Amino acid sequence: MPADRPSEEQNGEGARKSSPAPANEAKSExxxxxxxxxxxxxRKRAIKRWARGLGIAVVLLAAAAMLGVALTIRHYESDLPSTAELKSYRPPQVTRxxxxxxxxxxxxxxxxxxxIVxxxxxxxxxxxxxxxxxxxxFYEHQGLDYPGMLRALYKNLRNAKARQGASTITQQVVKNVLLTSARTFDRKMKEVILARRIEQELTKNEILGLYLNHIYFxxxxxGIxxxxxxxxxxxxxxxxxAQAALLAGIVKGPSIYSPRVSLERAKKRREYVLGQMLAKGxxxxEEVEAARAEEVNLAPAQEEMRELAPEVVEEAKRTLRALVGQDAxxxxxxxxxxxxxxxxxxxxxxxxxSLDGYLKRHKLVAPLAPGKKEPPAFEGAPKTSGHRVYAGVVTGHDDAAGLxxxxxxxxxxAVDLRGKSRYNPKDLRPSQFAKVGKVLRVSLVDPKEAAAHAADPRQGPETHDEPVPEPTPKEKAQPAGLRLELGPQSSLVAIDVATREIVALVGGYEGVRGGLDRSLSRRQPGSTFKPFVYAYGxxxxxxxxxxxxxxxxxxxxGYQPNNYDESEGKSPARLREALAHSVNVAAVWSIKELGPANVMAFAQELGITSKLGPDLSLALGAYEVTPREMAAAYATFAAGGEYKKPRLIMRITGPNGVDIPLASEPDPARVLSEEEAFLVNSLLxxxxxxxxxTRAKAIDRWIAGKTGTSNAxxxxWFVGYSMDIACAVWTGFDDAAPLGAGETGAVASLPAFVEFMREAHAGKPKRAPTEPAGIEHKLIDPETGLLAYEGQESALDEVFLKDTAPDAGVDAAPDGEADAETGEAEDTLPVIPVPIPTGEEYHPTEL
Known part of the structure; x- marks a missing residue:
């Protein structure tokens, strides 16, 4: 191999950058x-290439995620509710x-x-x-608790289901006020977005206030x-x-941690809250130990429907709605x-x-057994509208359910007898209360639902005391709810004479919200109307x-009513005595002489707003009026002849603390002079x-008034007054059934008047009308109504308006003959033609 030729390592991988290995090392490798x-x-080079790729992928994924989050936020922001409304948020509150x-x-x-607080x-x-x-x-985060959210996520994943949330107070406000409580991803996303947003727009205290005023306990x-x-x-x-900690603990689960549900669980939850307060500073x-030692003393549970004056509450509700509309x-x-x-x-x-006394007189207190003179039971289909009373027959009992x-x-x-102490004071079981076959007066609790409970008329009477065959589907339905109507109802209205404020108002026996307010029901006043005739005269x-x-x-x-005593001319004829003993013919004769239209207009001036008719029956109370109207009219007599519209609502304050202007009331109007009113007071x-x-004398102070009883x-009625309070009491059946023999105003209504007025005046000074200057006293002959002759032993003291006493003196001529001194005939009232009432004649039995 040539010396200048690269080695294999150099050819394949390139020259080394590091120092060459020692010759002996290279030789030994x-x-x-x-x-x-x-x-x-x-491997190193591969790892570097993978790391570079991964980095690029992570960057791309992060960018994609950020883009996805941005798009998601924009998607959910498109239909988010506005947080601006939280600034002026007005949740429903209690009106008191x-x-x-x-x-x-x-x-x-x-x-x-x-x-709201x-x-x-x-x-x-x-x-x-x-x-x-x-x-x-809460005061540290910006609406979201990220560590808490991660912990909750971890625990939920570990348990494979959502067991723990991580909602801050801000998020709870969003969920409860702006969103719903649905457990969905969409709702949670909106909650997170809105939580951050409201943290930027509201102060922490504003958010905490929304929370404490909105949550359910x-x-x-x-609200807290x-x-x-x-x-x-x-x-x-x-x-x-201690109380604050217990309340705070309830929020986690009111159905679990309420002290009225479980005092033990509530106290354990309070202990947790107190521990957290100590741990968080x-x-x-010392404060925590004192709170732990404090006993839980709950306020007495309130009866939701039984109120002191439900009739007044209902009228207040109507008045508020008339003034502020749907804001009410x-x-x-x-x-x-x-x-x-x-x-x-x-x-x-x-x-x-008083009404309980009626039940005792007529033996309408349980136990009740079938009688010989019971009315026939109703036949056919009952009406499903309005308040109607029917004669129903007892078919069975369910003692366990109280039906x-x-x-x-x-x-x-079915009548639910539980709690019906008026007719069942001994709390007898249904089977003891009334025997099968007894006919009872009942009405439908909810007439609109009655049609759904109609029984099959082909079936015989039910006898729930005995085993019965398997019922048909129609029989399986719950029976219609009924209420007992055995006894009459009553109304009492009491008005402060000086201010004309209604100080007491009763519309019925039961005293429950939604009941009929009979102080506004129109009924025939009978003889309580007679004082209007004589006052006008x-x-x-x-x-x-x-x-x-x-x-x-x-x-x-034409119109010939009978007197209550049916004496045909032997009844007291002098006005004072005729009114005291409620002589019918005297009142009718008087209104005929005075003019029914005139008396009608006069009654309207006294505050009678119900429709009246200008005929002779008006004198005997044939036209229906309300107890409130009668109390107001008699208060005019007590107040010296000045009429002022009674009022029930003194003031209405809005949620912002500002008074709501009330409807304007008419100015007081003088109907009678003080002298005329004094005479009316004297007569009554x-x-x-x-x-x-005379039973009213038991009150032991100056009292005036008039009884009244309509046909059958x-x-x-009894309407009367002291110098302090005017009071009207009416008694009768809602369906105008007769009260029964001997039930007159003096028997059925006067006792309630006496009892109330005696209590109302307890401890107060006794007062009587002050005689005004325009009144004069004269001795009269009780038989003729003329001035008594000198030394007449039977003479009576009588009061007159100045210059209205009879002229005749000691030489008064016999009836219809000329006076010895003046040669003039005795004064008589001119006869004024009046229309005779048509249709059914009105003949009161006692007035």
Whole structure:
């Protein structure tokens, strides 16, 4: 081989760059060693080429990933909700209806039971408890907890399913306020994007406020303020560290960690939160130890539907909607009413006691057995609209479920007797309450659903006490819900005479939300309307308290009602006594003389807004009015003759703390002079002293008023007043069924008036009307109504408006004869032609 020829190594691989090996080393290298060295060099070069390719691939993949992320973000950003609305976000809140003192809550209105609080006004330990429970690094991250997300990803992959999340408080706000709770990749991507975005647009406190006011705490309570009120009966601003920690722990799982569900689990969760607060430096060891030692004292659970004044709550709801429209649904309003909570409670108790007395008089308290004079059971298909009462027959019982089965014609229904203490004060089982075959008055709880429960009319009566064959599919359906209508209902309205504010309002026995408010129901007032007739006669100077009135129905033409005592002319004729003893013919004769149209207009001035008719039956209360109208009209008498529209809503404050302007009210109007009102008060006082309302003397103070009973005793009234409160009480069946023999206003309604007014005036000074200057006293002959002769032993003291007392004196001539001194005939009222009522005549039984 020539000396200048390259070696194999040089030919194939190129000259070495390193120093040549020593001659003795080169000589000692074996062929195998040289081959290994060459293979190592080849591997190194291959690795370098692979690394360069991998680097290029990684760069390309990273670029592709970045491009993919950018495109993905742009894709999801295209339909993301705006975060700007969070600045003015208004979640649904509770609207509270308050009593006049601003302290007692009459009721709450809400879609979601929530009350917004300013997070910066909360104690530090409340905020820290929430952070310790949910997101301790909230004030440090920018909306996303990346280490936490990686830990959650690792644990979820290890468990092969999603067991752990890594949502920050910011992400939870996004999920709960802007998005849904759906567990999808799309929702999670949107949540991540929005979390970063709102961190840039809102402050940390704003985000924390959204969280604390929005989250759910169980039992229908949203937001930390409502949760604290529900669990501890106080505002969150007054919560202790232990209470704040317990509340913060509930959020993880309200159905698990609620102390009303499991106090043990709630306390364990509280322990965890307190430990986190200590570990994160949110509380000192001493504070945590004190919180751990604090007992969990829960507030008493509230009855959701039983309220002090549900009728008032419903009216407040209607008023709010009329003022603010659909914004009422968002809530957050405070409605202050005129209701006195103490008087409201007394009013409800008085009404219930009176109605319970009716049940005892008519033996309608269980146990009930079939009677000989029961009405026939209803036949056919019941109507599925409106409030209707039917005579149903008892077909069976289910003592375990507390159900009394009743059939109404073709409809099978059931009454749930649990909690029905009005008719079942001894809490008897259904099988003890009423025997099979007993006919009971019932109504449909939900008439719209009644059609779905119609029974097959071809089948006989059900007897659930006995084994029955396998039911058909139609029988398997749940029976229609029924309620008992055994006894009448009642309404009481009480008005403060000085302010004309409604201080108590009862619309029925039950007192539940959604019930019928009978203070707005129109019913015939009977003889409680008579004072309007006589007041107008005094106002026009055509009648005086001593005027003799016609009492014989035969003296009337066309319309001839009977007197309650049916004495045909022997009833008291002098106006004061005719009103006290409620003589029908006297009232009709008077309105005929005065003009029905005139009396109708006068009643409207007193506040009667219901439709009236200008005919003779008006005097006997043939036209329907509401208890509120009657209470307002009588309050005018008590207030010295000035009418002022009663009010129930004092103030409405919006969610922003600004008052909502209320609808303007008409100015007060003088209907009677003070002297005329004094005379009316005097006349109505006689009704109590020796007329149809003597039971009212039990109140032991100055009381005036009038009883009233409509045809067949379908409506029983007492409307009366002191110098402080005017009160109207109505009693009757919703379907206008007769109350029964002996049930008059004095029996069915006056007791509730007496009970309420006695309680309402307890401890208050006694007051009576002050006699105005324009009143004069005269001695009269009780038989003639004329001035008494000197020394007449039977003479009575009577009050008159100035210059309206009769002229006749000691030489008064007999009836119809000329006066000895003047030669003039005795004054009589001119007869005014009036239309005679047509159609069914109105003949009250007691007025």
């Amino acid at each position: 074996t062929p195998e060693e040289r081959e290994k060295r060459r293979a190592a060099r080849r 209806v308050m009593a006049r003192d601003g302290q007692v809550v009459l009721g709450e209105l809400f879609v979601e039971r929530r009350t 300013d997070v910066e006004s909360l104690p530090a330990h409340v905020r820290h408890a929430a952070l310790a429970a949910e997101d301790a690094s 169980g039992h229908g309570r949203y 303020e409502e949760a604290c009120r529900y669990y501890f009966g106080k505002s969150i601003r007054d919560a202790s560290l 949110f509380a000192t060891a 649904d968002r809530g957050g309003y405070t409605i202050t009413t005129t209701i006195d909570p103490t008087l409201q409670s007394k009013a409800r108790g008085a009404v219930r006691a 009394l089965f009743v059939r109404i014609g073709s409809l099978a229904g 005094l106002h026009t100077r055509r009648l005086t308290p001593a005027t003799l009135l016609e009492t014989n129905p035969l003296a009337l033409s 006082r006689t009704v109590v002293e020796r007329g149809t309302a 005793s379908k409506d029983a």
